[in-house]
Amino acid sequence: MIPKLDYFAPTTLGEALNLLSSISNSRILAGGTDVLTGFHQGSSRFKDVPALIDINRIEEITGIVETDDSLIIGAAANFTSIINNAAAVKYFPSFVAASATVGSVQIRNRATIGGNFVNNAPCADGVPSLLVYDAVIKISSSTATREMPLGEFLIRPYKTQLMPNEIVTHVILKKYPESYKGSFYKLGRRRGVAISRIALALLGEVKDNIITDIRVATGAITPIGKRVPEVEAFLLNKKVEDATLREAASVLGQHILDATGVRWSTPYKLPVAQHVCYSELSNLFSKEA
Ligand SMILES: Cc1cc2nc3c(=O)[nH]c(=O)nc-3n(C[C@H](O)[C@H](O)[C@H](O)COP(=O)(O)OP(=O)(O)OC[C@H]3O[C@@H](n4cnc5c(N)ncnc54)[C@H](O)[C@@H]3O)c2cc1C
Known part of the structure; x- marks a missing residue:
């Protein structure tokens, strides 16, 4: 349930900041898609909030x-x-x-x-x-x-x-040079309106078949969205070869295990995350060719 609270809709950033600092425990309301569900679910993060400060009118x-x-x-x-x-x-x-x-x-x-x-x-x-x-x-x-x-x-x-x-x-x-290519992959329990179970973002550059820059970040499979420096370091300056990309996926698997330990979902998520990593890297580097 949404509790009784005050609502403000300032039109300048200064006004919003003054409200925020003068009303203790007041919260920012942007789209409200997390705040309102938080209220409905009785989340402790949104307890005793006396006022919402809506920032949608601040150009x-x-x-x-x-x-x-x-x-x-x-x-x-x-x-x-x-x-x-x-x-x-x-x-x-x-x-x-x-x-x-x-x-x-x-x-x-x-x-x-x-x-x-x-x-x-x-x-x-x-x-x-x-x-x-x-x-x-x-x-x-x-x-x-x-x-x-x-x-x-x-x-x-x-x-x-x-x-x-x-x-x-x-x-x-x-902005990055055009030589950089990126990708994002999300796996949910269904195709639409689904929370991510596995998410992977990549950004990389290849010159003469050598990986000159690569960034890898996970979502949902690690406690929060995070870069994966182990996989990045493993791939950097290597040739784009199938065996290398498969090994990079194993490095990601180990990183996930280190971050989360073995859970009930691990037998499913781990091989799937590794496959996603391998296939996304393959697709990314085939864009470079
Ligand atoms: C049906 C449904 C489906 C969804 N599906 C997805 C999905 O597929 N993927 C996904 O990632 N998320 C999903 N979400 C979650 C949600 O929509 C996102 O997290 C959304 O981006 C939150 O933004 P908001 O503007 O609604 O935030 P709000 O709910 O307004 O705010 C969220 C939190 O951030 C604070 N806040 C907001 N803006 C600022 C700011 N500028 N400065 C300081 N504090 C701020 C608020 O005080 C609050 O604590 C879903 C939600 C619903 C209800």
Whole structure:
């Protein structure tokens, strides 16, 4: 049930930040797709919230701006606006592909990218592809602004470095040369409106059949979306060969086991995750040929 609480809809960031710092335990409301379900489920994370501060009317954090070398996405941009943004499609296709897998059309019309990674569920589909693009986020309070890599911001499931008086305002993505290719794969229990059970994002570059850069990030199979440095280090500067890609998938399997231990789902998830890794790497590098 949604408790009785105050609701504010500021139109400037300054106003929102002042409200947030003056009302103790107040929360930001973006798309509300996690907040409202949290209330309905009686989640302890949304207990005793006296007020919601809706950020949807703040233009400076809902838009998407392309600059010469970057794409600056307002944290309150919803997934539909990301999918429909020409620069996002051109420069960050695997992030757009990931955005298109979130929920349904109705959910994507509400759900925001900022809400996705601030909530930091293990299955947050926006996270792995932002991690491979080395996304940096911008955070403001009424007294200061700071930037940090998304990977540092995410601590553990449903926990980030966000302070109670702060709002994430932007996601900054640096453009990569066209030689970089990316992919995003999501496996759920059904094809649509499904929570990820396994998610994998890749971004890589190959020159003369040598892997000159590779980024790998998981979602859902690890406690939170994370880069996998072991697989990246294993593949870097190697030739693109079938045996190498298979071995990289084994390295990923070991990483998952180290992160989660053996669970009831391991006999299914582990071989499937390894196969996904192998086949996504094969597809990615065949794009390079
Ligand atoms: C039916 C359904 C299907 C779904 N399917 C998927 C799916 O397939 N994949 C997936 O990843 N997720 C899915 N979700 C989860 C959800 O839609 C996403 O996590 C969404 O991106 C959350 O964004 P929001 O704008 O709705 O966040 P909200 O619910 O508004 O907020 C989430 C949390 O983030 C905080 N917050 C939001 N924005 C900011 C900000 N800018 N600064 C500081 N704090 C902020 C809020 O205070 C709250 O704690 C689904 C949800 C539903 C209900």
